[in-house]
Amino acid sequence: MVTGATTTVEIDTTLFITVSGPPGCGATTLCEQLSDAMGCPYVSGGDIFRELAEDRDMSLNQLTAEAESSDEIDRALDQRLQQIAEKWGMANKPFILESRLAGWLAGDRADLRIWLDAPEDVRLERIEDRVETEAEMRVREVSEAGRYESYYEIDIGDRTFYDLHINTARWSKQGVFQIVRTALEEYDADVDEGAFSTPEMNP
Template sequence: MTDDDVPTARSVDSDLFITVSGPPGCGATTLCEGLSAALDCGYVSGGDIFRDLADERDVSLSQLIAKTDETDEIDRALDRRLRTIAEKWGASSKPFVLESRLAGWLAGNRADLRIWLDAPDEVRVDRTRDREEMEAEMRVREVSEAGRYKSYYDIDISDQSFYDLSINTARWSPEATLEMVLTAIEEYDPEVDEGAFPTDDFEL
């Protein structure tokens, strides 16, 4: 992705803790960069932390992905780091964006707004052609991750019922997707937050 691909964001005054989740190629990185600019805040990506874990172990991303099928240590190490970040920013009363497949679950009730992004398989494959993993790897990883989440935490990653927004990013441009989310942020009223689905912390 180049700087030209990042939507130009308007400024929004907010102190919300926002999670963004979805499969590879869903547009999460583009949205997070737009939100970071609009809210003047940082964001953390699960993918970046996964790369940090690979660097710490001196292995490639593909090698680390392969190891996740052999042991639960990699997934749990990643999830522990993400939860620590969620705990920190959830108590900070400052805007922040956390992105990962499990971000909404890991943040639990600390999150103010939980977003799920998706797009048809062919669209996501096309978007990820320049990444390290190939189409077959991406599909295998998605199936494998879903099984591990269910096995480790009894989480059904396909259950989108507790997300506040679920967006098919193939239907709108990155700019339009960002505008929808920014509008939701501006209209969010914590005093009338009756529709939130509570989520309990689970053991990592």
């Protein structure tokens, strides 16, 4: 899914940003705020996964189970996200890519890689009104971590290459946005001494 809008609160930037984190971390909220402020689109891996489930008339749990038995679904999703990252990485235009593997998939094409998180009890409370249950969320997190390691030999817990790592339980939604906004507005390529290198991924 690609969404985008404009608002009176603007951020003047051409940065390509990735946002990642576990369910309930606040990634969707931040992406919507950034998309509005930057006047740019964003792509959500979660929305694409849900669209795959709907296209196949399956629940998220059912699609997750199918993904565990075959790498076709995960690889197709990740290849699509990587192609999007390659396209926008060369565009010199603002863009936001959101998924658990967005930072890995975009690699060094991304200008700023963000990891959001929050204590599990906070995240569970945030998702209690969603279709996905607490048990389903936990199953999906464990399942995805195992598949990422099996398919790509990556540790989703490795966050060393992220530029910002924010515990979203410590600030309001607006507070988290302001932290990221400040990072974007204060970014100066002329004084940038270098990002951590991202391990190469081949979906």
